[in-house]
Amino acid sequence: MSRLNLNSILSWVDSHIIDYPTAMNLNYNWSFGSSAGFCLVIQILSGAFLAMHYAGETHYAFSSVEHIMRDVKSGWLIRYMHANGASFFFIVVYAHIFRGLYYGSYMEPRQQLWWSGALIYVLMMATAFIGYVLPWGQMSFWGATVITSLFSIFPFIGKEVVMWLWGGFTVGNPTLNRFFSLHYLLPFIIAGLVFVHLGLLHKDGSNNPLGIKTKTANVNFYPYMYVKDLVAFFVLLSVLSVVIFYFPNSLGDPDNYLEADPYGTPAHIVPEWYFLPFYAILRVIPNKVGGILTMGGAIAIIFLYPLLNTSILRSANFRPIYAVVFWLFVADFCLLAWSGTTPVDDYFKVIGAVVSIGYFAFFVFGGLFVGWLEKTLAFRALSK
Amino acid sequence: MFSRAAMEAARVARSVPLRARVAAAASAAAGAAAVGGATVLCDDAVHTVEYDWPHSGFLQTFDHAAIRRGWQVYREVCSTCHSIKFVAFRNLIGVSHSEAEVKKIAAEFEVEDGPNDEGEMFERPAKPSDRIPGPYKNEASARAANNGAYPPDLSLVVKGRHLGHHYVMSLLTGYTEAPVGKDLLPGLHYNPYFPGTSISMPPPLMDGQVEYPDGTPATVSQMSKDVTTFLAWCAEPEMDERKRMGMKWCSAMFLGLALSMYYKRFRWSPLKTRKITYHDINR
Numbered sequence: 001m002s003r004l005n006l007n008s009i010l011s012w013v014d015s016h017i018i019d020y021p022t023a024m025n026l027n028y029n030w031s032f033g034s035s036a037g038f039c040l041v042i043q044i045l046s047g048a049f050l051a052m053h054y055a056g057e058t059h060y061a062f063s064s065v066e067h068i069m070r071d072v073k074s075g076w077l078i079r080y081m082h083a084n085g086a087s088f089f090f091i092v093v094y095a096h097i098f099r100g101l102y103y104g105s106y107m108e109p110r111q112q113l114w115w116s117g118a119l120i121y122v123l124m125m126a127t128a129f130i131g132y133v134l135p136w137g138q139m140s141f142w143g144a145t146v147i148t149s150l151f152s153i154f155p156f157i158g159k160e161v162v163m164w165l166w167g168g169f170t171v172g173n174p175t176l177n178r179f180f181s182l183h184y185l186l187p188f189i190i191a192g193l194v195f196v197h198l199g200l201l202h203k204d205g206s207n208n209p210l211g212i213k214t215k216t217a218n219v220n221f222y223p224y225m226y227v228k229d230l231v232a233f234f235v236l237l238s239v240l241s242v243v244i245f246y247f248p249n250s251l252g253d254p255d256n257y258l259e260a261d262p263y264g265t266p267a268h269i270v271p272e273w274y275f276l277p278f279y280a281i282l283r284v285i286p287n288k289v290g291g292i293l294t295m296g297g298a299i300a301i302i303f304l305y306p307l308l309n310t311s312i313l314r315s316a317n318f319r320p321i322y323a324v325v326f327w328l329f330v331a332d333f334c335l336l337a338w339s340g341t342t343p344v345d346d347y348f349k350v351i352g353a354v355v356s357i358g359y360f361a362f363f364v365f366g367g368l369f370v371g372w373l374e375k376t377l378a379f380r381a382l383s384k
Numbered sequence: 385m386f387s388r389a390a391m392e393a394a395r396v397a398r399s400v401p402l403r404a405r406v407a408a409a410a411s412a413a414a415g416a417a418a419v420g421g422a423t424v425l426c427d428d429a430v431h432t433v434e435y436d437w438p439h440s441g442f443l444q445t446f447d448h449a450a451i452r453r454g455w456q457v458y459r460e461v462c463s464t465c466h467s468i469k470f471v472a473f474r475n476l477i478g479v480s481h482s483e484a485e486v487k488k489i490a491a492e493f494e495v496e497d498g499p500n501d502e503g504e505m506f507e508r509p510a511k512p513s514d515r516i517p518g519p520y521k522n523e524a525s526a527r528a529a530n531n532g533a534y535p536p537d538l539s540l541v542v543k544g545r546h547l548g549h550h551y552v553m554s555l556l557t558g559y560t561e562a563p564v565g566k567d568l569l570p571g572l573h574y575n576p577y578f579p580g581t582s583i584s585m586p587p588p589l590m591d592g593q594v595e596y597p598d599g600t601p602a603t604v605s606q607m608s609k610d611v612t613t614f615l616a617w618c619a620e621p622e623m624d625e626r627k628r629m630g631m632k633w634c635s636a637m638f639l640g641l642a643l644s645m646y647y648k649r650f651r652w653s654p655l656k657t658r659k660i661t662y663h664d665i666n667r
Contacts, residue, residue, distance in 0.1 A: 024655060063470070066470045066539075066540075069622070070470060070471075070475070070621060070622075076622045076626065077626075077629070219655065223651050224651060224652065224655070227644065227647055227648040227651045227652070228648060230644045230647070230648070231641070231644045231645055231648050233644075234637060234640045234641035234644050235641060237637045237640070237641075238634065238637040238638055238640075238641050241630065241633045241634045241637050242630075242634055244630070244633075245626055245627065245629065245630025245631075245633060245634065246442060246627070246630055248626075249543060254543060254544050254545055254546050254548070255544070257540045257543040257544035257619075258536075258540070258544045267579075
């Protein structure tokens with residue numbers, strides 16, 4: 001590759017893409033990152049084509065989406081790609097985050113890498129929520145009403161803040177129009193942060209399943225990691241294709257095929273599946289301010305996690321107690337999502353409360369206590 | 385059920401003029417009929433029967449003869465109250481009718497066009513490119529004609545209800561006498577599949593209500609099946625094309641997956657099969 005290295009730009013390509021050294025023991029869990037980037041590209045491209053036919057105006061938004069579905073050549077394909085692509089983006093990103101949690105990718109020296117990723121995740125949630133408002137169905141409208149109203153918790157100025165977000169006295173045309181603008185803007189900010197994320201990744205290199213430095217067992221990115229990522233892309237595309245072509249509405253809510261009606265509240269306002277865990281935490285607290293702050297805390301604690309760590313080992317492969325706690329957390333997170341879909345009555349409320357506590361317990365207990373416990377037990381065993 | 389935040393949101397949203405609030409209350413009182421889909425998760429209805437539709441499989445298309453019969457049922461029965469505003473006459477061409485037939489069907493409808501050179505709006509016979517006109521000018525006239533209830537647009541009804549076509553079929557065939565002790569408000573009818581079980585729509589179908597040119601006996605269940613198939617097509621007119629395209633895409637992706645897996649193995653096998661041995665040269 002010395003041929004490339006004669007040129008300053010091409011040498012950058014060589015050292016960061018072609019001959020970039022990667023640990024050879026990376027398993028397929030390390031392909032979720034590149035798959036997430038691939039999802040972002042799918043979303044931006046399909047979104048750009050949708051925007052060519054969409055009208056960000058309350059009287060036309062719903063019928064312009066139907067126009068895309070019925071009159072635009074392959075419009076249904078672009079829209080189903082975009083709608084289901086968002087869900088798959090979240091599936092991949094959740095898997096990416098859980099991989100980081102399992103293998104300790106948030107630990108020193110990669111804390112900033114974790115924070116940049118968490119920031120991308122938060123922006124993704126904002127983008128997905130705003131995008132869900134655009135078709136102007138019942139869930140779009142009422143979801144927007146609920147989520148924007150969360151900002152009314154600011155003391156004294158809460159109501160004014162909410163009206164400022166709406167651009168009026170209720171969710172209406174100014175809201176929809178600015179959401180359309182923001183929905184086109186935010187993905188490019190995410191794309192910028194993706195490069196920050198990659199830059200921070202290349203500072204220390206990828207973590208690996210052993211959680212140790214592997215300077216002696218590295219391979220070039222091309223072709224070794226490239227082929228693995230290629231396999232991952234095709235797995236993603238295969239599953240996505242089956243959903244797009246055969247079950248395109250299975251991840252959506254039927255209520256969003258009813259046009260927004262400010263006078264008819266749906267019986268259940270339910271967010272898209274990827275927000276359900278946080279929605280469950282929001283509604284388990286029987287107090288508005290408390291619920292919103294707890295939900296905010298659930299996201300904030302993701303940022304805090306690198307600081308809560310007391311373990312000196314990265315990979316859960318060598319941390320038996322943490323591994324159990326980790327899988328309990330995965331189960332807890334799934335239960336939390338399920339709990340977000342259940343009616344709020346006594347029986348479900350108790351389960352919701354337990355799994356919400358479980359969520360926070362993982363970050364505090366799994367970070368602070370388990371690391372200390374494993375260390376203590378290990379040193380005791382060694383000193384015998 | 386709502387979360388606190390949702391209720392708070394609804395409260396803030398309702399800080400709109402009183403007139404609007406009265407309208408909201410009135411529309412709620414006029415019957416849950418108008419917001420049927422918004423109440424799908426309620427537990428106050430019998431669970432929808434799930435039928436074995438001939439168009440639900442991976443390799444199955446719509447039953448186009450049923451779409452044609454269903455259009456007839458819609459035209460002769462449902463269209464008295466319900467619109468299908470997102471469907472154009474031209475959409476029927478090649479699906480259930482020929483172009484000549486669609487031109488004839490369209491010409492039976494009048495649509496408003498204009499303004500003409502004198503600046504006047506005028507009525508003209510519809511063309512295949514027009515969307516199918518509904519029975520009412522607007523929601524208010526629809527409510528006025530229907531005892532306050534609003535017959536929903538049916539172009540998306542199959543996608544806009546939980547279990548879509550199963551629900552529509554169950555609803556159409558589900559009318560029955562109200563059980564003893566169930567008080568119905570005047571003008572409402574009992575249907576156990578409808579959320580809340582009191583529906584404004586009277587039983588729309590009776591045996592022999594339409595006469596099928598193809599000789600199919602027009603029983604209630606036959607007409608329900610046909611019109612449900614028609615409405616399923618209205619909601620997803622792309623379904624046949626989607627499934628055919630899906631076969632091509634999925635085949636290509638599975639092939640790509642197989643090839644990339646082979647390629648990965650090909651590239652990695654030297655690394656995976658290497659042997660590292662340790663020789664102590666000092667021994």
